[in-house]
Amino acid sequence: MLPSFEIAARHRPVALVAATDALPLRAPFAAVEAAVSGGAAAELALAGADGTRLAVRLEDGRTSLRVRTGGSEHVLRSRRHGRVGAPAARLGLTLTGSHLAVLTEESGGWVVRGRIDLREVDGPDTRDPGWLAGLRPDASGVGEVRAGSFGQLGLRDIRLVSHADGSPYRVGRDVLLTATSAGPGFFDTAHTSVWALSPAGGIAWRSDLFFERPDRPGVYGDHATHLVRDGGRWLVATSTWSDFPARKADRVPGALGVTVAESTDDLTRGQHVLASRRLDLPTDGPSVGIWDPHLARTADGWLVGYVSARRFFDFHPLLAAGPSLDHLALRGAATDRRATEGTTLLRVGEDWRVLASDGRDNVRAVRGRYPVFDTAMTEVGTLSAPYPTNIPWPTVIPPDPDVPGDGWRLVTFDGTRYGGRLAGYGTHGDVVVMSEADRGEG
Known part of the structure; x- marks a missing residue:
């Protein structure tokens, strides 16, 4: 629970x-x-x-x-x-x-x-x-x-940096987070950054990650990223938002997808440009785009959570599984949603759960909440937490087993803009740090 x-x-x-x-x-x-x-x-x-x-x-x-x-x-x-x-x-x-x-x-x-x-x-x-x-x-x-x-003008798409088994990657008592650093405009002005969250709830910048694409030259600020420590290497799964156009007429189905990169460098400090390859993810039907990857490795292989869109923007969460990232099959999809993203894997006891964020463009019954799914993508509950504006991701941080009395935390973001009217929507948002309701901060 x-x-x-x-x-x-x-x-x-x-x-x-x-x-x-x-x-x-x-x-x-x-x-x-x-x-x-x-x-x-x-x-x-x-x-x-x-x-x-x-x-x-x-x-x-x-x-x-x-x-x-x-x-x-x-x-x-x-x-x-x-x-x-x-x-x-x-x-x-x-x-x-x-x-x-x-x-x-x-x-x-x-x-x-x-x-x-x-x-x-x-x-x-x-x-x-x-x-x-x-x-x-x-x-x-x-x-x-x-x-x-x-x-950055704002931060969004906040994810916990994790080990491959899903546990938090810690530096001392700090946990690390990836975020989308918002630029002065739409999604194509943003990039990926890495931050440290202290036990007291403060955050500090540590690094920036940029990407080379497998299908075109140049360096891109792709974002909505999950950084995973897998043995002696880093895996970096990200979404190709960096050239996603603001104008609807310019959006090409299939151009928005997920890539994965590998590195043995210390990606938690400085600036890095990573060569990436396409991560092929199965869908439950026609899809114009895939984003929000989240990875975890179990005794049976890999689990990958992500989002697929029937059209821009009608999207829902999915889960795939397989013995390797190159051999994945669809495990389930929440097809009754039309504005749910931030698919996040979380181990609770011996069970895996899939968390997500039901945006307010969903039907009334599944609107403005954090659903909890099993690995067949059947809803089994909801997360009890404030739901800020926009579609905030449920990034849950388990207690540190080495710190007696440490509590659960949740880090998310909202839709607050910055920089004036010309900067617009893409500058969201504020970082929102939550703690257990009966424990107080930290």
Whole structure:
């Protein structure tokens, strides 16, 4: 039996620059920020060895984006969002995937004032490792410049880093989590990060993970990731969200899937680019996309939980099993759902359970709750815990057997946005830490 949970802490670890020692870049996720003063024009840039210059500018209270490539320069301003609403303390530039954005830090935090997909202006191939290695920051009219890899405007898709048997991977008394680090836009501005959760409920950034695809060149910020310690290696299962388009008309059935990577490096520190291969997962019928992988190994082989969509967005959780990750068969599917994701495997005593999150677009009977399934994907109960906005994943952390009296915890996220109206939906959310209802925090 699982306990009831109550909210113990909330976090919003916003940072444009995650690591200042990340140059030269290995992935198209970079940021430059600096202090500004009234009056003088301020400019930040990323300059390429090929003459490319990606710049943002603040002058007379208005922001602009300036893209110089192939001997010509494009100047872009947002008429609706480009004027600063309050005196700006800092100016920011972010490169996230193929998107360049300008941000200003005002009284309420960072606000996205302009954004452009560089593919729309015949910009550089931002995923090319050679081009990335030549990028250097530049600045004028500013002070206190910081530059490095991009951090996050919010965190979502939080998963427990685990051993292959499903137990938490601990560093001292901390447990590690993977998360999707939200960028200043839709899903294609985000990437995977690794965090430490302390016994007191605090979180701290540790690493970023990026991916090479098996079917195309370049480096991608794929996310919705599960990091698994399997003996002397890491397995990294992730969802190919990094180039998923915001426009419905551009979505191609089958393009969104799951990959898996392997590494013997310490993926819990620094930045890493991982070569991945496609993980073929069975479905219960026609599917336009698969995501949210979660892996565990039992005495009989592997269990893999995931989500399949009949169409965008009508999706439900599934479970597959097999002797290896390359030989999986469908075990069950919750076909009565149409907005349920975050499929999560949890061992409770001698039994395996599958947890998920029933979004509010489901029918009334299965809406806004955490269902618990057996391995045939038959619902056997629900998790008793607050259900924040959006579709929060039920990441349950068992007690540490080496700490007497340690309790169960649950970590999830909500749909709170950040960065203003232009940034939009993709910036969610806050991190929500819960503890056993009768134990208090920790």
